[in-house]
Amino acid sequence: MNKKTKDLIENIVLAAIFLVLIQTFIEDFAVIRGWSWNTRQLLILTGFFFDIFFTAEFLIRFYAAMAEGQVRDYLVLRRGWIDLLASVPLLLLSSGPSALAVIIGGGAIGGAAGILNVLKVVKAVRIARILRLLRVLKIFKQIKNADSEMAQRHISKIATLGVSVFVFILLISSIFSQMLNMPSAEKKNERVIIDIIMAYSGGETGGAEMQSDLLIVKEDGLTVFTRFDNAYYSDNFGFEDYQYAEYLNYQFFFDTREIEKIQSKDNIVYFIIILVLVLAYTLFYSPHFAITVSDPIHVMRRGLVEKSYNFEVKIDPDYKNDDVFLLAKDYNNIYLPMKDRSLAEEEEIDADSLELKMDDIRKLF
Numbered sequence: 001m002n003k004k005t006k007d008l009i010e011n012i013v014l015a016a017i018f019l020v021l022i023q024t025f026i027e028d029f030a031v032i033r034g035w036s037w038n039t040r041q042l043l044i045l046t047g048f049f050f051d052i053f054f055t056a057e058f059l060i061r062f063y064a065a066m067a068e069g070q071v072r073d074y075l076v077l078r079r080g081w082i083d084l085l086a087s088v089p090l091l092l093l094s095s096g097p098s099a100l101a102v103i104i105g106g107g108a109i110g111g112a113a114g115i116l117n118v119l120k121v122v123k124a125v126r127i128a129r130i131l132r133l134l135r136v137l138k139i140f141k142q143i144k145n146a147d148s149e150m151a152q153r154h155i156s157k158i159a160t161l162g163v164s165v166f167v168f169i170l171l172i173s174s175i176f177s178q179m180l181n182m183p184s185a186e187k188k189n190e191r192v193i194i195d196i197i198m199a200y201s202g203g204e205t206g207g208a209e210m211q212s213d214l215l216i217v218k219e220d221g222l223t224v225f226t227r228f229d230n231a232y233y234s235d236n237f238g239f240e241d242y243q244y245a246e247y248l249n250y251q252f253f254f255d256t257r258e259i260e261k262i263q264s265k266d267n268i269v270y271f272i273i274i275l276v277l278v279l280a281y282t283l284f285y286s287p288h289f290a291i292t293v294s295d296p297i298h299v300m301r302r303g304l305v306e307k308s309y310n311f312e313v314k315i316d317p318d319y320k321n322d323d324v325f326l327l328a329k330d331y332n333n334i335y336l337p338m339k340d341r342s343l344a345e346e347e348e349i350d351a352d353s354l355e356l357k358m359d360d361i362r363k364l365f
Contacts, residue, residue, distance in 0.1 A: 013057060013138075014138075014139065016050065016053055016054070017135045017138055017139055018139065019050070020047070020050040020054070020132060020135060021132075021133070021135060021136065021139075021271075023043065023046050023047055023050060024047070024132050024133070024267075024271070025268065025271055026043060027040070027043040027044070027047060028264035028265075028267045028268050028271075029264070029268065030043055031240075031257075031260050031261060031263075031264040032261050032264050032265060032268075034236070034257070036235050036236065037234070037235060037236060037237060037238040037241075038235075040238055041102050041238065044095070044098045044099060044102055045099055045102060047095045047098075048091075048095040048096065048098065048099035050095075051087060051090045051091040051094075051095040051096070052091060054083070054086060054087035054135075055087040055088050055091045057083065057087070058080070058083040058084055058087045058088065061074060061080060061083060062074065062080065062084075065080070079137070079138075079160065082134050082135070082137055082138060082160075082164075083138075085131050085134060086131050086132055086134045086135050089131060090131055090132060098239075098240075101239045102238075102239075131167065131171075133163075133167060133270065133271055133274050134163065134164065134167060136163065136274055136275065136278055137156075137159065137160050137163055137164075137278070148290060148294035148295075148298065150293075150294050150297075151286065151289050151290050151293070151294040154289060154293075155281055155282070155285060155286045155289060158281060158285070159277070159278055159281040159282075162277050162281070163274050163277055163278065166270075166273065166274065166277070167270075167274075170270060213254045213255045213256075214227065214252065214253075214254060214255075215227050215228070215233075215237075215242060215253045215254060215255050216251075216252070216253040217250060217251070217252055217253075218250065218251040218252075219249055219250055219251075220249050221251070227255075237257075240256070240260055241255065241256060241257045241260060242254060242255060242256055243256050291316065292316065292319050292322065292324065292325075293324055296313045296314075296324050296325065296327075296328045297324065299311055299312075299313045299328075300313060300327070300328065300331050303331065303335070303336065303339070304335075307343070310336055310339060310340065312331075312332045312336060313325075313328035313331060313332055315328055315329060315332075
């Protein structure tokens with residue numbers, strides 16, 4: 001594959017990363033703003049196709065690395081682990097089940113009982129969508145924020161470390177909160193559901209139906225209470241927007257849109273935090289690293305290898321005790337004067353060799 005083709009493919013992948021990040025943001029924004037279910041279905045399917053694309057990209061890159069015997073180089077040095085985590089798990093655990101729920105009719109509340117197991121899986125791993133934000137690091141890698149290769153590598157590594165640690169802390173805290181049964185919006189909703197079911201079982205149907213989270217109650221499959229008409233449910237409710245429970249001969253459907261809004265708001269906050277982290281590393285830490293590390297080394301290296309290069313390293317008083325600037329001080333005060341004397345001696349020798357003597361003139365005649 002020639003360079004032009006490789007560059008074209010890399011540009012396509014880069015454009016896809018931009019688009020999937022925008023799609024992720026809009027998908028959460030749509031939940032917060034209460035967009036119609038038809039629109040949200042399109043966003044879910046779009047995310048599914050993006051995850052297929054990135055999964056295929058990872059498999060192709062991994063196969064190419066295996067063929068060349070460079071699997072470790074791809075996974076570690078070229079950060080293929082980001083390609084892995086931001087594609088395959090999302091396809092299998094998040095966008096795949098979500099797309100399946102859409103395809104087999106997850107938007108119809110009345111007919112949802114047959115896909116409840118799929119819906120439980122989708123909601124249990126919703127937090128895994130945060131892994132998609134690791135794609136920000138792939139964009140960051142393409143930004144040449146410094147001339148020095150060392151500076152680029154160090155800034156890239158520290159940005160990767162900061163963002164990935166943040167993402168994994170979110171994932172681990174989410175898993176532990178579920179395992180330890182810690183208080184959450186979902187747990188609060190479960191207590192409300194239990195109260196409503198107990199009210200129905202005790203014959204207090206009126207009080208139970210006053211609960212704003214209760215959407216539909218069925219008894220032996222027949223609707224005995226509904227808060228909205230079927231058209232409203234069809235336009236505004238998807239599989240993520242309600243919860244289903246059974247007790248005795250009753251079937252209950254509960255509104256969970258407020259919980260989904262809280263989760264989507266959190267996701268957008270995480271998205272903004274990651275973008276701010278990357279921008280901070282790029283705009284603030286990268287110049288600092290260049291001024292205090294890579295630039296002084298660059299000046300000293302040129303002074304060592306280039307005969308006519310004799311610029312001093314500018315030493316920042318705030319960092320004068322750093323090892324790099326201590327070395328730069330010796331370079332300025334010891335090496336450069338020695339270099340100047342050596343050049344002066346060479347010039348004197350050259351001048352002497354060019355001086356004409358009387359004996360040389362006599363030899364001409």
